[in-house]
Amino acid sequence: xxxxNVVTMKNILVFLEQRNGIVKQAAIEAWNVIKACAGTEPGxxxxxxxxxxxxxxxxxxxxxxxEGIIHHAEEDDLALxxxxxxxxxxxxLFERESCSALYFADSAMSRDLAPRxxxxxxxxxxxxxxxxxxxxxxxxxxxxxxxxxxxxFTAQSDRTIYTLASTSGNTKTLTDGKIVFKKYKxxxxxxxxxxxxxxxxxxxxxxxxxAEARIIVAxxxxxxxxxxxxxxxxxxDVLGGAVGASRSVVDEGWRPHAGQxxxxxKTVAPFLYIACGISGxxxxxxxxxxxxxxxxxxxxxxxxIFTRADYGIVGDVHTVIPNIIGEFRDILKKK
Ligand SMILES: Cc1cc2nc3c(=O)[nH]c(=O)nc-3n(C[C@H](O)[C@H](O)[C@H](O)COP(=O)(O)OP(=O)(O)OC[C@H]3O[C@@H](n4cnc5c(N)ncnc54)[C@H](O)[C@@H]3O)c2cc1C
Numbered sequence: 001x002x003x004x005n006v007v008t009m010k011n012i013l014v015f016l017e018q019r020n021g022i023v024k025q026a027a028i029e030a031w032n033v034i035k036a037c038a039g040t041e042p043g044x045x046x047x048x049x050x051x052x053x054x055x056x057x058x059x060x061x062x063x064x065x066x067e068g069i070i071h072h073a074e075e076d077d078l079a080l081x082x083x084x085x086x087x088x089x090x091x092x093l094f095e096r097e098s099c100s101a102l103y104f105a106d107s108a109m110s111r112d113l114a115p116r117x118x119x120x121x122x123x124x125x126x127x128x129x130x131x132x133x134x135x136x137x138x139x140x141x142x143x144x145x146x147x148x149x150x151x152x153f154t155a156q157s158d159r160t161i162y163t164l165a166s167t168s169g170n171t172k173t174l175t176d177g178k179i180v181f182k183k184y185k186x187x188x189x190x191x192x193x194x195x196x197x198x199x200x201x202x203x204x205x206x207x208x209x210x211a212e213a214r215i216i217v218a219x220x221x222x223x224x225x226x227x228x229x230x231x232x233x234x235x236x237d238v239l240g241g242a243v244g245a246s247r248s249v250v251d252e253g254w255r256p257h258a259g260q261x262x263x264x265x266k267t268v269a270p271f272l273y274i275a276c277g278i279s280g281x282x283x284x285x286x287x288x289x290x291x292x293x294x295x296x297x298x299x300x301x302x303x304x305i306f307t308r309a310d311y312g313i314v315g316d317v318h319t320v321i322p323n324i325i326g327e328f329r330d331i332l333k334k335k
Pocket of ligand 1: 219220221222223245246247248249260261262263264265266276277278279280281282283284287297298299300303315316317318
């Protein structure tokens with residue numbers, strides 16, 4: 001699955017997605033991954049960022065690695081995603097700063113925007129690239145066949161757009177340099193676009209989205225019923241995490257599809273993943289390849305999930321989980 005030559009790099013643009021005025025953690029991690037990789041490339045490659053829409057940038061500098069220039073298009077009418085306006089700004093900046101690569105963190109927005117930009121910029125599109133692998137510019141590693149093999153793709157174009165799969169926490173590691181924020185004036189954007197979002201209907205959700213959560217407590221068919229997920233929600237609340245589910249659970253109607261993890265669900269990358277009553281089918285494991293520490297609770301000592309787990313508890317979820325909640329509460333109370 002490998003073809004072509006490695007692309008010669010010019011400058012790099014990273015799309016720093018904001019939602020509700022907050023730059024997403026996944027975008028910050030993408031910047032830090034790119035910054036680390038660019039440091040290994042020959043030549044003087046500059047890194048630029050773009051934030052479209054009003055966003056809080058006060059604390060960003062302490063989170064973003066190395067030096068770079070971040071253009072911020074602050075106009076209110078960019079607060080909500082609009083493909084035409086966003087394409088206009090990103091493509092204009094890409095040309096203006098003589099970029100050859102454009103990076104996105106994987107998200108619903110980037111899955112819509114990146115292909116459109118690849119047409120506008122006449123750029124190759126490499127999606128779902130694994131940041132855990134050495135991300136040499138122009139090369140993308142992507143797991144295939146439910147994570148049982150890794151395909152390596154190279155772009156055959158002077159311009160490439162990459163979307164990066166989520167990571168289990170690429171925090172800032174490079175401290176030198178300075179991030180400069182520049183106000184970006186959108187020259188190209190008009191009010192005449194074929195479609196626009198008039199409002200966002202957001203599900204009432206007090207917990208983080210599983211795609212971004214640092215801690216995920218996930219339940220499988222072994223939880224036994226829809227009602228049993230109450231105890232998982234309690235555990236997630238104690239830990240400040242999200243609740244995920246296996247496909248069997250979603251098929252049973254115990255949890256919404258938005259929480260499904262795996263091949264036909266979401267790929268997640270928390271630093272802690274607690275799998276409760278999940279057997280560990282290959283299609284489920286495909287979604288947790290980038291998770292950090294995996295803890296499995298299962299009453300079958302031979303369940304395949306234990307081959308992926310760093311820590312395993314053989315026992316009944318209905319006994320083990322309430323005990324764990326009690327322990328965590330005691331520990332957190334003492335802090
Ligand atoms: C094309 C395709 C795509 C798929 N995509 C996905 C996907 O995206 N995500 C996904 O998850 N699956 C996916 N699947 C389904 C997958 O193959 C498995 O069927 C599914 O993951 C099993 O879910 P489960 O582990 O919850 O249930 P089960 O396999 O039924 O496992 C339940 C586990 O709970 C344990 N258990 C039972 N009672 C208790 C108890 N009281 N205490 C502790 N442990 C207990 C059992 O020992 C068992 O290990 C896909 C399948 C196909 C064919």
